[in-house]
Amino acid sequence: MRATLIYGAGDIRIGEVPDPSLQKPTDALVRVLRACICGSDLWPYASKPTTPDGDRIGHEFLGVVEEVGAEVAGFKRGDVVVAPFVWSDGTCDFCREGLQTSCRHGGLWAQGGVDGGQGEAVRVPQAEGTLVKLPAGEDHALLPSLLTLSDVFPTGYHCARTAGVSDRTTVTVIGDGAVGLSAVLSAKRLGARRIILMGRHKDRTDLGREFGATDVVTERGEEGAEKVRELTRGDGTHAVLECVGLEQALDTAFAVVRAGGTISRVGAPQYEKISFGFPGFFRNITLTGGAAPARAYIEELLPDILDGTIQPGRVFDRTVALDQVPDGYRAMADREALKVLIQP
Amino acid sequence: MRATLIYGAGDIRIGEVPDPSLQKPTDALVRVLRACICGSDLWPYASKPTTPDGDRIGHEFLGVVEEVGAEVAGFKRGDVVVAPFVWSDGTCDFCREGLQTSCRHGGLWAQGGVDGGQGEAVRVPQAEGTLVKLPAGEDHALLPSLLTLSDVFPTGYHCARTAGVSDRTTVTVIGDGAVGLSAVLSAKRLGARRIILMGRHKDRTDLGREFGATDVVTERGEEGAEKVRELTRGDGTHAVLECVGLEQALDTAFAVVRAGGTISRVGAPQYEKISFGFPGFFRNITLTGGAAPARAYIEELLPDILDGTIQPGRVFDRTVALDQVPDGYRAMADREALKVLIQP
Structure with a gap:
C-alpha cells in the first residue's frame, strides 16, 4: 500500500510500504477514509535528521474496519471508526482513570513497527480499547469534524x-x-x-x-x-x-x-x-x-458534533489526496494552510 | 522595644527598635507571646549581603492584643490572637477566594516599615482581616501548636x-x-x-x-x-x-x-x-x-488542635528567650534543632 514517509527535514514522500495484516488477536485492520497533518508533525518536518529509509508518520485518522482479530469485541467489518493519537488497551489502571496516553500496553502510531495514520490503511493494536465506532457512513458530511476527535x-x-x-x-x-x-x-x-x-x-x-x-x-x-x-x-x-x-x-x-x-x-x-x-x-x-488522552473525551464530545452544536472540523482549510501530502506539509509549514485534511 | 535584626549572613542580633504604635485606624498592636524561626529565615541567614543598620526579620507569631484602631472590629485588648505570615485585608477578591497571599492591600512582615514577628511587639496592619482570635489564655498549654497556624x-x-x-x-x-x-x-x-x-x-x-x-x-x-x-x-x-x-x-x-x-x-x-x-x-x-495562604486554613485547622486530635507543635524541639535567638538560628542552620520556638 501507499503511505507517507519522512526522510528528514522538509523531505516528505509517498512510498510503497508492506500491506498491513493482523499480527495479534487484539489487532484490527482499518482502511483510512480521512487523515490529517498535525501541528506536531511540523516539528520533525522542521528538524528531523536525514533518514535514508524514511520513517512512517501521521497519527490522526478515521476509517473503515476491514478485519478484526479474534479477541476484538464490539467491532465488525464495515464499521466507521476514529482512532485517538495514542493506542491503548482500555483496561489497565491508567486507561480506567482516563489517562490512556500512559496505557501500560499502549503506544504511538508510526513507531516500533506500528503503521502511521497518513496512509491507505493501518493495523490498529489493542483495537478494542483504541477505536471508537462512529454512527456515520463512509461519505458522511461530518467526517472532517469527526476526524478532529482523533487529536486536535x-x-x-x-x-x-x-x-x-x-x-x-x-x-x-x-x-x-x-x-x-x-x-x-x-x-x-x-x-x-x-x-x-x-x-x-x-x-x-x-x-x-x-x-x-x-x-x-x-x-x-x-x-x-x-x-x-x-x-x-x-x-x-x-x-x-x-x-x-x-x-x-x-x-x-x-x-x-x-x-x-x-x-x-x-x-x-x-x-x-x-x-x-x-x-x-x-x-x-x-x-x-500535557499530552491529551484523546480517547477519554471522544464519547463526551461526539454528540455535540453529530447534532451540529460544534463544528471543530472548520479548522481544516485544505484537502489533499495522498499524492499531495508533501505539498500539504509545505503549506502548513508556510502558514498557507491552517490544517490539512488528507483523503487517501 | 527589643527585636531580632539581621545584619547579613550568619549575623543575627537582638537590638532596640522603636516601640510600635497605631499608625492607621485599621492597625492593631499585639504583644508577642510566642514566635518562631522559619526554615525560610535560614535562606537570608545563609546568604544575605551585609546590612549595616540591620533589617527586621520573623513572620510567625502569636500574641495578646494591646490596642486596636478605630476601624478594627471583632478584637479587643486582651484577646489572644495568631497572625498568618502575610497580612491581608480580608475583603478584596483574592482574600474572599482564599488567596490572602495575593491580597490587594496586604504585605509581608518585616518589610516596608512593618514590624517583624521575632520581637516583643508588632503593629499589625489590616488587623481585622489578618488576625484570628484564639479561644486560649496567655499560658495555654497548646500555644506551640496554635503558633504553627501562622505558617508551618x-x-x-x-x-x-x-x-x-x-x-x-x-x-x-x-x-x-x-x-x-x-x-x-x-x-x-x-x-x-x-x-x-x-x-x-x-x-x-x-x-x-x-x-x-x-x-x-x-x-x-x-x-x-x-x-x-x-x-x-x-x-x-x-x-x-x-x-x-x-x-x-x-x-x-x-x-x-x-x-x-x-x-x-x-x-x-x-x-x-x-x-x-x-x-x-x-x-x-x-x-x-506556592506560598500558602495560611489565613485561609486557620479556622479549618484550629478545632483539631484545640481538641488534641493533631499536635503540629511537636515540630518545636527547642525554646529560646529573645536573647538566645541568634543561637536559635545557628542551631537550626546546623540541623541541631528542627524548629525553634521563641518566648520573648
Missing part, C-alpha cells in the same frame, strides 16, 4: 479541562493554530465568561471569534501580555491555555495568568527548562496539561 | 490540599524539616492511604512516622527516587509534596510522581529555572502549590 479537538479540550475552565473563568488562549482554535471552542463549551485569543493571523482569529473568542490580541511577547493585562484590570486571566509549545509562549502564559490561576499547556514542548521560580511560586500559579 | 502547619496543609490528597491518594513527602513533617500530618488528615517520607534525620523521620508516614526513604537523589519507585510498582505516587525548595528536590519530585500525578511545592524556590519539558508533559504531570 480533544487536545484543545484537555487544555481547557485541565485548566479548570468553567463559567466563573476568564481565559487567555495563546496560539491561533488548530489546537488554539480548538481550545477556544472548548473553553466556550465549558462556559468561560471571557476568552482572549492571542494570535496574529486574521483569518484564524476570525474563526476564533466564531468559535467563541471575545477578544483578540495580535501583539506578541511582553507587548501582547501587556494588552491582556489591560483587558483584565492588570490581573490577567484565571486560566491560560498555552497551545504553541515554545518557551516564549510559556513565558507569555506566566505574564498573563492571574494570581492563583492555572496555565495548561498542550503544545508539545520544544524546550527542556522553563522559568518557574519564586515569582510564579509566590503567586500560586499552577502548571498543568 | 498551613504551609504543609496547602501543599497537601493543592496536590489533591484524598483517601484515594498515595503520597511522597520530600523533606523532613518542619514543613515536610507538617505535610505528612496534613496528608494523614486528608486520608492519604500511603505516605512515603523522604528524609535522612532519624529523629525527624521518627516524628514523621508518628505523624502518619507509612514508609521512610533515607536515600537522596536518584537513589532515593529508585527506592520510592520500588515501593510503588515502579510507578511513583499520585501526589508529591516538595517541602525543600531546592532544584534537586524538585528533580526528585519529578522522578517519583506517577503519570497523571501532581507535584505541589511549598518550599520557597531557591532556583529560577526548572526541568519540565517533554517527559513531564507527556506524562501529564501537574506542578502546583
